[in-house]
Structure formats: structure tokens, C-alpha cells
Amino acid sequence: MFVGQVAGEIVSTIKHPDYDSRRLLVVDRLDPAGKPAGGYLIAVAAIEAGVGDRVLVLDEGTGARQILGNPQAAIRSVVVGVVDSVDVE
């Protein structure tokens, strides 16, 4: 998993059926200090998260399918949490 910040949303009409009625968020990767680490990912929103939120992103298929309740889903990246704080020693 990694911590990211929601930068925006993707609007898409034509898509794989596994993605029907799912929100797609553009998430910037953050370093532990909360600064952009370079790179981004498009992830399915499994929780309510919006632009500007710091979020926890799962980038692994089996866990993603478990969360979405579809053992055949072709989905790998899922936003699974909104982060309050990250403390690094």
C-alpha cells in the first residue's frame, strides 16, 4: 500500500464491465513527509474520498477483489482509506 493525494477524477463511459458504476480517482504518490514523490495511479474508490484528500491506496489484485466482492474482477488498485496523519520517527 502507499499514501497518496487525490488529484482528480476520471470520467469514462466505455469501460470494462467490472468498472461499471465505480469512481476512478487520480492519486499522486506521496513520500513519508507528505510531499509528491513523483508518479500517480488511477485507483477505484472503495470509500468516499475526494480531491485533496490524503488516502491509502492498495495496489494488489487479490485484496482488491476481496474488497470489491467480486473474485473475478480485473481491478488491482483501490483507495481503501482516508489518512488522518502519518508520523515518521
Added chain:
Amino acid sequence: MLLGRVIGTLVACEIYQGLEGVPMLVVQPLTKSCEPKGETIICADSTSMAGPGELVYFEGGREAAMALRETFVPVDHAIVGIVDDVNLAGETLEN
């Protein structure tokens, strides 16, 4: 998933079983602001509706094959959707 721009098509005269009829497209990966980044890749198209010039999003890894009708196939990237708009804070990029 990442954004990509379809820049071409690929036709194989012979292909591994299970991949017959699956469209293969040449895709340039993009940054979130739709600037080209990285080397081009070949993606299977699970929507069967993408074509050159279009803005798409693609999945990599095992999930790419799972997006296809035949799921036990040698595929590492697949287009899973065609983008209408990318809404970044304060700006909208249209396909």
C-alpha cells in the same frame, strides 16, 4: 492503472491460443496531465472499442489478462476503459 494514448495497432499473423481476435494496440503511457512519459507498450483492448488517437486507461499485471474474455492468457497490459474527461483540480482535460 495509468493513462495512455493509443498511437497504433498491432496485427499478429500467429498468436497464442486464447488471444485470437483480441485487439492489440500500441499505447504511449502518459502523465496525469497527459504528457507522454516512458516507452510505448502493447496493450490488449478489453473494451474492443479503442482506436488510434484515443485517451484510455490501462491495467498492468495479472489483472490485465483477467479483463479479457479468456483469462488464462499471456497478457501483461490491457486497456480497461476509454477516457471522456480527466478532471484535475481546477482543470478539465478532454479526450
